[in-house]
Amino acid sequence: MTGAMSRRDFLLAGGGGVAVGLCGATVAHTVAHAVGHDGPSTVDVGFCTDMTVHHVQALAMCQRVLGRDTGDPVQAAAAEVLQTQAIEIGMMRAWLTDWGESTATPETSMAWMTGGAHGGEPGEGIPTAEMPGLATESEMRALGLAEGWAQGRMWLELMRAHHVGGVAMAEAAIEMAHTDKVRRIAQVQVDVQTYEIGQYDLLLSTDYAV
Numbered sequence: 580m581t582g583a584m585s586r587r588d589f590l591l592a593g594g595g596g597v598a599v600g601l602c603g604a605t606v607a608h609t610v611a612h613a614v615g616h617d618g619p620s621t622v623d624v625g626f627c628t629d630m631t632v633h634h635v636q637a638l639a640m641c642q643r644v645l646g647r648d649t650g651d652p653v654q655a656a657a658a659e660v661l662q663t664q665a666i667e668i669g670m671m672r673a674w675l676t677d678w679g680e681s682t683a684t685p686e687t688s689m690a691w692m693t694g695g696a697h698g699g700e701p702g703e704g705i706p707t708a709e710m711p712g713l714a715t716e717s718e719m720r721a722l723g724l725a726e727g728w729a730q731g732r733m734w735l736e737l738m739r740a741h742h743v744g745g746v747a748m749a750e751a752a753i754e755m756a757h758t759d760k761v762r763r764i765a766q767v768q769v770d771v772q773t774y775e776i777g778q779y780d781l782l783l784s785t786d787y788a789v
Contacts (some may be wrong), residue, residue, distance in 0.1 A: 620757035623689025627671040649731030712744015
């Protein structure tokens with residue numbers, strides 16, 4: 580992935596609170612006060628809660644392959660996802676804290692996508708473990724047990740599916756969220772993860788082809 584635009588490049592291009600967030604969760608907490616004066620809707624809260632859970636699994640997937648013999652492309656891709664999604668988790672948790680909302684993992688997710696727009700009542704939602712793109716427990720175990728470039732290919736396949744689910748969530752937030760900073764980070768996530776899906780597809784068809 581040498582020479583390709585990284586997630587950090589997209590974050591820096593995002594402007595405002597997203598760019599400052601690269602300095603870490605502490606600075607992101609300050610940004611939460613500086614950007615977006617209007618209060619959050621159920622969509623803003625629901626998206627930040629659910630995307631945080633989504634990102635946490637992405638970090639776990641990266642931790643299973645980093646330092647392993649998966650090939651340099653996967654090592655670089657996993658390191659990039661680990662660093663930048665950790666930053667985004669810090670930002671979204673800081674916003675939730677500022678809004679007086681819980682940062683705990685909910686039992687039910689995605690209710691904001693089926694309702695809650697413009698301050699309306701949220702929908703029923705689905706079990707958190709069934710959020711689009713999340714790997715199953717058996718898939719996570721298999722990823723940890725795999726070896727070599729086979730593990731690298733599995734990581735690309737699972738992270739690709741993970742990104743597809745994340746993009747769908749972020750696209751909904753762009754349309755429905757109330758605060759500028761949530762719409763902004765959602766747009767960054769759409770741009771970055773769509774780009775990375777293309778990079779994963781390329782690797783799966785070349786270096787990691789069966």
